[in-house]
Amino acid sequence: MIIVSLRQSKIGSFRKIFMKALDLYSRIEPLIGFYDEYEKLYAHYLEELSHFKLKTILDVGCGNGAMLMHLSKYYDAKGIDISPNMVEIASKKGVDASCRSIEEVNGKFDAILAVSDVLNYLDISSLQSFLKAVERLLENGGLFLCDINTLFGFEEVTAGSMSVDEGEQFLSIEADFNDDVLVTQIIFFEKNGEFYTKESAEILQYYYLIDEIKSLTNLTLLDVKEISLFDEESDKNMLIFQKR
Numbered sequence: 001m002i003i004v005s006l007r008q009s010k011i012g013s014f015r016k017i018f019m020k021a022l023d024l025y026s027r028i029e030p031l032i033g034f035y036d037e038y039e040k041l042y043a044h045y046l047e048e049l050s051h052f053k054l055k056t057i058l059d060v061g062c063g064n065g066a067m068l069m070h071l072s073k074y075y076d077a078k079g080i081d082i083s084p085n086m087v088e089i090a091s092k093k094g095v096d097a098s099c100r101s102i103e104e105v106n107g108k109f110d111a112i113l114a115v116s117d118v119l120n121y122l123d124i125s126s127l128q129s130f131l132k133a134v135e136r137l138l139e140n141g142g143l144f145l146c147d148i149n150t151l152f153g154f155e156e157v158t159a160g161s162m163s164v165d166e167g168e169q170f171l172s173i174e175a176d177f178n179d180d181v182l183v184t185q186i187i188f189f190e191k192n193g194e195f196y197t198k199e200s201a202e203i204l205q206y207y208y209l210i211d212e213i214k215s216l217t218n219l220t221l222l223d224v225k226e227i228s229l230f231d232e233e234s235d236k237n238m239l240i241f242q243k244r
């Protein structure tokens with residue numbers, strides 16, 4: 001019994017560290033940019049969705065709400081994210097976003113999306129639980145669209161270092177890809193009155209093969225689209241699943 005509760009408290013503290021890291025990410029995202037590339041990715045999703053008759057959509061890991069704004073023009077769209085700060089940023093755009101995990105969502109949707117490598121943020125047991133929730137929340141015939149980073153995407157696009165110096169804000173990012181895990185170290189300095197405050201965080205992302213994701217779900221894989229946002233070679237694969 002004691003072992004169980006110790007384990008639970010450890011999981012609880014990992015979750016807190018992870019959420020703190022995602023919140024820091026939400027604050028530095030404007031310094032990283034790449035908004036044009038994200039728009040290219042959203043266009044791929046919108047094109048794919050346009051081939052189906054859909055009313056209700058859930059955007060999981062909706063981030064700053066940019067995709068949710070597009071979706072809200074055509075569908076009854078809701079977004080969720082586990083970062084409170086991301087949800088606050090999204091809500092200011094007037095979209096329907098709330099802070100919760102997919103396991104906490106009720107209802108049924110015609111389509112569920114996980115845009116911009118949200119699945120790569122999940123370790124294997126979180127991924128299993130996530131996919132189970134997707135199956136539960138989809139209408140029969142409903143679609144699940146997600147994208148995952150390719151090996152090229154991890155090794156050649158996301159790994160590496162960058163820094164941004166904006167005077168009052170300084171950001172340093174170092175990302176190493178080893179043994180199928182990308183470890184991103186973030187260091188952020190921000191001027192507060194006379195002094196600078198320093199915050200740091202580590203975010204892990206996991207490389208998954210398409211077949212691995214397929215083996216973890218009862219959904220049927222309809223199609224795989226190669227996507228190249230940063231290079232000629234594809235850095236992402238978009239997977240289109242259906243509940244049958």
Ligand SMILES: C[S@@+](CC[C@H](N)C(=O)[O-])C[C@H]1O[C@@H](n2cnc3c(N)ncnc32)[C@H](O)[C@@H]1O
Pocket residue numbers: 022038060061062063064065066067080081082083086100101102114115116117118121122
């Ligand atoms: C790279 S961002 C993508 C955001 C957005 N989908 C977009 O296209 O701009 C990944 C997002 O996933 C969120 N996230 C990570 N793990 C999550 C989880 N288990 N459930 C919901 N959101 C999650 C993060 O907070 C972050 O906002």
